[in-house]
Each structure stands twice: as structure tokens, then as C-alpha cells.
Amino acid sequence: MQTTTPLDAGRIRGLVRDGQVHRDAYISPAVFDWEMRHLFRNAWVFLGHDSQIPAAGDYYTADIGNTPLIMVRHADGSVRVLHNRCAHKGARLVSAECGNSGKFFRCPYHAWTFKLDGDLLSVPLKQGYADPGFKDCPAGKGLAAVRHVANYHGFIFVRLSEHGPGFEEYFGDALSSIDNLVGRSPEGKVEVAGGVLRYLHDCNWKMFIENLNDAMHPMVAHESSAGTAKTLWADQPVDAPKPMAIELLLPFTEGYAFSDAMGTRVFPNGHSYSGVNASIHGGYSDIPGYEAALVAAHGEEKAHAILADVRHNTVYYPNLTIKCAVQVIRIARPIAVDRTLIESWTFRLKGAPEALLDRSCTYSRLINAPTSVVGHDDLHCYRAIQEGLRADPNPWVNLQRNQEAGEFDTLRQQGSTVVNGTSEMSMRNQFDAWQRYMLADAVQAPERALEGAAP
16 A cells, blocks of 8 residues: 555654554555655664674675665775765666775776775776866765764664764663673674575564564464474473573563563663563573683673673664674665565674574574574564555554653653563654654755655
8 A cells, every 4th residue: 555645744743643653654655765765864774793894895785775885994994884876877886795895996887996985096088077177076076975974893883864863862872782792702892703694574674673672472473483392392301401492492482471571671762672670581501611701801790790681682773683692683674665674693702602603593593594483473473464454444553552641751851761571662662763763854954855755
């Protein structure tokens, strides 16, 4: 279904009201296009990790919204982010996902070349551009660089808009989850290990992001997968050592009481994490030698504080989710209103025993891979929502569980708030951010607001 009402700021405001979201936010191609042009431009969005480009000339490409970008390691060791568009006729400069460009980028169409910082290096038959105005036009200045780039412990975020909050203002204390992930390394550094697991979802990207801190679904949606593992293990002695797969799967069968008691911390701008008081990652067996290595590096008090903080899912709105305790991140890459690519990357904690990485890889295969026995449960539910919203005569999605009057005023005043684990406040918080960043151009750059309007 495509909305029949032309999009403008008033229509965007009308899609969210009193803990309810209009279905067009999930199924309208026009709304999706507006998101790509405005939300993903105005928010701080995760691009990649700097360990993916360790050497000078190494690059990694990804799209943020509808904007193709290149993350590249400069000769001086810094990370630069460039628009993946030749300054000449606009061809995508780099088509591969990753590689090494050498000392410069070369356009595959007309062989214009650019330095690693984007400066124009050479043009074939340059005498044809003798007009002095060429140097001052956009083409003569080379590749456009993204001005607002933040490198936080190797995690690279960008804000494409010239307007908006700074990096630390946008994320606030939610950055503590990245601190916890990096702190789990005895050397204080993490790096991407191996390749990526990609899983195409037939649903709107927001369904995946909302689900990460939805503690009401695991005991229902995962009854067939994790529940089967629980049944298979049911006749084993309580103290029997669990195979790693069983140890990772069984917590998904915890009931409502456990989920409610977990607690969720909510931050402004759509961020949150579950597992304030307890987590499904809290009962894993020890990895021999790991705790000792962490204590030697950080001291006993800090090491134990890091290990005791076993957050479940952290959402860095709009596209990054982190599991600190298993060193795994997932990235939502929106493709269409009903198509989302989910990427799962596994990290190595530098200085930690290799057995810890083995557990992380096993977790990713069991839970996040296209071959996962758990992920298909979620995918079925997402697809069911995407299809069901088209048929239901009720055009509103309800997110009012544990809603309180003035909750966002309190959130902004305090900087964060803790709610019960089964509250839907984290989802309401996402849509509060969604609406503000969808409309930011209407306030800060009215000329751009028109770009998202339906024809």
C-alpha cells in the first residue's frame, strides 16, 4: 500500500500519536523514501569499524540511506569518509565492497583520479579544462568528503547533514555499551574477525530494530527452536556440563517473569539496552584464562565490573545493534520499504583467549546467520507483520504497553531512565526520535524538506 496523501511535514507528524504508529510508517514507499533522504541524513549513523581498513589505501563501501560512501585509510593513518561519486559525471567510483585502492582512486568511466582524501589528482587531456572557473567548481575540487565523522573506539559514525546534534550529544551515555565491549579486551582493543553474515529480511527495517529490545516475544516466537533444544536437554542432570550450542540456546526460553525483571535502560534519540538487572547472556560458562587476563590488564575491581555488566541488546538508533557479552554487532541496511539486509559482524577481543571468539562465532551461526535455527522465527514474525498490515482495516500499530504520561520529558531531563523489561517504551522512544529527525530539515534546511515530498 502506498499512502494516497501527499507527504509533507504535517503528514509525517500525523503518523505517530499517543503510543500508536500509522501503518504507512512501515508499508508506504513514499515514507521509506523520506526516511532515506531525511532520517538517515540527520541522525548519526554507523558506517563501519576501522579494523576493516587496517592499511593505507584499504577501503570499505556502504550506503547510508540513499547515499553511497567510501571509508578509506589515508596514508597518514587517519580514517576518511568520501562520497562514492566521481566528481565528473557522477559514476560510482568504487563498486567492490572492500579492497585496496593503492595511492589513489581511479574512476572506471573516464579515468579521473583522486587522492585518498578526495582531492583531484589528474584528469585525462586536462588542457580541455583550461577555463579558470574549473578549479572553483565542484568537479575541480574533487570528491566530496563527509564533514561530520566520529571515530569512537574504532566504531565509525557519520552525520551527512550539516545541521544537527554533535556526536556525544546524540548518543550520550548510551556509548557506555561500546565502552563495555571494548573494555572486555585485555588490550582495550577490538577488531572485526573474519567476514560477515548477511541475512535478507522481507520486512521494513524498523521491525528488526524494534524487536531487539522486545522482551515479550522470545518465549513465544522461539518456542519451536530454542524450545526444542530445551526439550532435548530436559532429561540431563542439573549440573551436567552443557554443550556450547545448548548453553547459548536455552536462555531464549526464559518466561515473562525473567523478561520483565531484566529491565531496559532508555536514552534520548531512540537508543536503549535491555539487561539492566539480568540477561540471557549472564549464565555462560567461564573461558579458561580469560578473567585472569582481564584482571591483569584492568585490575580486579574494574575487570569484575566489566564482566558483571552483561547487557542483552543495545540499540544505537537507527541502524546499529550490539551484543557486548558475545562481541557481536548487527547492522540494518534498508533496501526497500519491505526489504532489509541484516549484517552480522563478529569481533575478536585482542589479548583474550581464542576460545572466546569461538563462542562468539558459534553464537552468530546459531542466532544470526541465514542458517540460524532462531533467526527464522523472528523473520517469520516480521514478514507476518509486513503482510498483515496491508489487510487489517485498523491502520494503527499499538505500542502503549506501560506507557506513562510525560515519559519523554522525564527522559530528556534525566538523560536516561530504566523501565521494566517488557515495556514498549524503547519502541515509543524510537518513534519519538524517528519523527524529530524525519522533520529536522523542515526546521533547519527547508529547501531539503521538499526533496522528500511525493510527486
